Amino acid sequence: MRLFQQYCIRNEKSLNGIWKFRMEGFDKEYRMPVPGAFEQHPDFLKHRGVGTYEKQVFLKDDTHVRLFFQGISHTCDIFWDGEKVAHHYNAFTPFAVVIPEQKSGAHELRIVVDNRFSEDSSLHVPNDYYSYGGITRSASIEQLSDVYIKQVHMTPLRENDGWLADIRVEIENVSSKDQELRFHASLREDEDYDFDAGAFYFENLKFHVGEKKTLHIKQAFPDVKAWSDNEPNLYLLQCALAKDGEWIDDRIERVGFRTLEISGKNILLNGEKIFIKGFNRHEDYAQIGCAIPLQLMVKDLDLMEDMGGNSVRCSHYPNDDMFLDLCDERGILVWEEGHARGFGLDRMQNPNFDRQSEDCIREMIAAHYNHPSIYIWAVLNECASETEEGREIYAKQLGLLKELDTSRPTSFATCRHLSDICLDLPDVVSFNMYSGWYIDNPVAETNEEELEWIKASGGEGKPVMVTEVGAGAIYGFRDRTRQKWSEEGQCDIIRENLEVYMNHPDIMGVYLWQFADCRVTEEEWFARRPRSYNNKGIVDEYRRPKLSYDVVKELFEKKSGRIEE
């Protein structure tokens, strides 16, 4: 599930592997890989429907059970021994199901997934990316003790010339009895799971039946090494519970000590002004869709780093924890955002939109809070920020980001040029601009006009970033006219845009749209997207580099990730 061992005491078992599968309307039983998108099977290449996964699980002892899913696309109902125990919407956020008091022996786990579009789905809609179907990210089953550690969040703070960890631990009693326990916390550099050593905090706790407690611990760590993109130092924060002198539960989070501040038109990482050289990336790969395995996540980051990139924008939804773990280890700065792309007011006023958006934001921050690589939270990419009704929703969602996490700046990517009425709301202003592709306009002049307007309409004095620039190119289409859709044409537009945005004193970063070609929905998009793909990748869906790869490499490599005085 993660690139570090998240439990040493708790018994966790992966549910990844081959599950039985049936699809409504198909009179056949399949054997489907988990994680996996069912579109990888020849019968379901572009199928929208209701599929059922089944697996038998064995419990060695009588125990409480916790099922954990990194992502199921896009709507699902979970059944345990025939009883519905959970419903979840949204492919891109993790969720857990706790099932108390289970007997040892065989149990049936059945998951019904639905990737159809309907009024019930306000975020997964026909769009310029594909909504796949299936248990598309990893899954696991845990044996829970009577009292368990539900969540651990660590906020790093600077104290004098050292560090302070501000830690909040949520603990829950799932048993039918009062409980007395001892809590331990320790911080380590390596995976040495000797809980008796190094504990910096412990406390005796009493829990009534069903009681939840949040411990708030502040602990100084004067000598830890800071996390940064250049030196991504990571530590393991181990929390554990003991009952009558025996360890019964634990949870290990991997954390980094770094500070993020807004200072005038810059974002400071540990007091240094960063310059973002980034890529927008969809979770999408040829043949396997959104269920990207670790080795291909590594390949994507290897290619981004080879081009001199220092950041990735998780466009337009929360990404897999495993990918974020890689970014933590490699010092790749991450812009992560709630699930939304290009909604006009009509879609934002779908009756499910507010609740489904809030659920997604809450689950994203609950799950990803500890990733030091995430430097900014965002919402509502290119939605109706030019309307009063839209402004209410932007204010609510940006306010929710701040309510859940005061340690990171907020933003949203706008395309409502010269008409956006929400730029006073975020900490960082960012805009998407396709000079030379959608609009044949001079990049430099358009940028000056945009910056003037941003200053005059709420963005004065804030950091400004360009979250999308780019152009389409069909892989293998070479043409000396350098016309649009040719690889040569893409090189020219990217070069012209990057040379302006990477050398302007009021722009603190730029993201290319996009890293790799991605599949889009045939519904509503086929006519604007050759192959029903978004072809603006620097590499194609198989990660084959286009000519623009070397243009990006040339320009990114000669630009520092720091803005000197």
Ligand code: ADA
């Ligand atoms: C928008 C949108 C992207 C993509 C891009 C494009 O900026 O945010 O998701 O659709 O346009 O390729 O046109």
